[in-house]
Amino acid sequence: MTSPEQIQLENIAESDYEIFALLKQRYSPRTFKDVRIKKQHLNQLFEAARWSPSSNNIQPWRFIYAEKNSEAYEKIISCLSDFNKEWAVNAPLLMLTAYHEKTNDHQDNFHALHDLGFAVGNMTTQAQYMGIALHQMAGLDWKKIEKIFNIPEDYHISTAIALGYYGGELNKLSPELQKAELQERQRIDQSQFAFMDEWKAIKHDED
């Protein structure tokens, strides 16, 4: 069996330029160590999100979290896509992310979703520092979540996140997902997304 350490090492990004270790080592596993997230660690994760920048310092990010074996955890599971349901149950903690759609003077805050993403990025870096992995999920029924969690009108659900310490056992996953877990990570080249002075027509556009 592949050891947890090997899983993590095999998933290091094949980066073209050297990047900071916590960013290089980060990936999104579907299996986690079967251990509760420490309260102190959870507070550190939220603290990392808290100090993110945001448009006019509005801090639009909101999180609902639930530990395994709680009613709220089961409610979150019930709102995930069938594909995500299969492996997300491996996580000791699940989170829902939401954002406030309005500014302090009740205008639309276009950047709220961007600022939520930034905050989750900071949380992920802090998590990586503590050996915690975040796997973000877009596949969920947000209407169902907003209903069963009574999300206020001016807020909107973005993602669910499965959290746990790195080092889960591969054999908790189906053969297909085991294969996915060890697959090389792929990214488009910098030339496809970073343009000097002007927009460049890229292959992606001609699809």
Added chain:
Amino acid sequence: MTSPEQIQLENIAESDYEIFALLKQRYSPRTFKDVRIKKQHLNQLFEAARWSPSSNNIQPWRFIYAEKNSEAYEKIISCLSDFNKEWAVNAPLLMLTAYHEKTNDHQDNFHALHDLGFAVGNMTTQAQYMGIALHQMAGLDWKKIEKIFNIPEDYHISTAIALGYYGGELNKLSPELQKAELQERQRIDQSQFAFMDEWKAIKHDED
């Protein structure tokens, strides 16, 4: 005069829980060292963005960057709000951020803006590691930008970013902005945005 080092130290977040140094030390200055960003450093910034996670690995983030004393730099300046114009000229490099609004099969990608924010977060952490500050700006004329930079229809502008090495001279700023630069950073408490098991009604909602 306050030395650059003091500026940086005075702006360290007063965090309630210990967080990773690069997240704690980050802030958004309005003055930068008067030095070009090294090409290698710029590539490392984009590489950090490149390895961010995104919904279905679509990687919707796009960046246009321009160095001071270029036509493109002046074009970006011309699209900023008057308030941002005043100080953004201190930056040796300006960036525009954009995102692809569609999935690979031409559906709306709701999470694209979130994923751009995450990528900019990773870029900011990488920058902090190299002593580079990013100051993000929401105050801009995106319609003008999309027009003068010929942004394709399926892409949308999100923010502009001023980039430079930390350690700019305070006296490049107006007295008001000098004061802002040294102001204590403020954030809402964790109890206002991180909820266990269920949504909590918070003061912010009753405004």
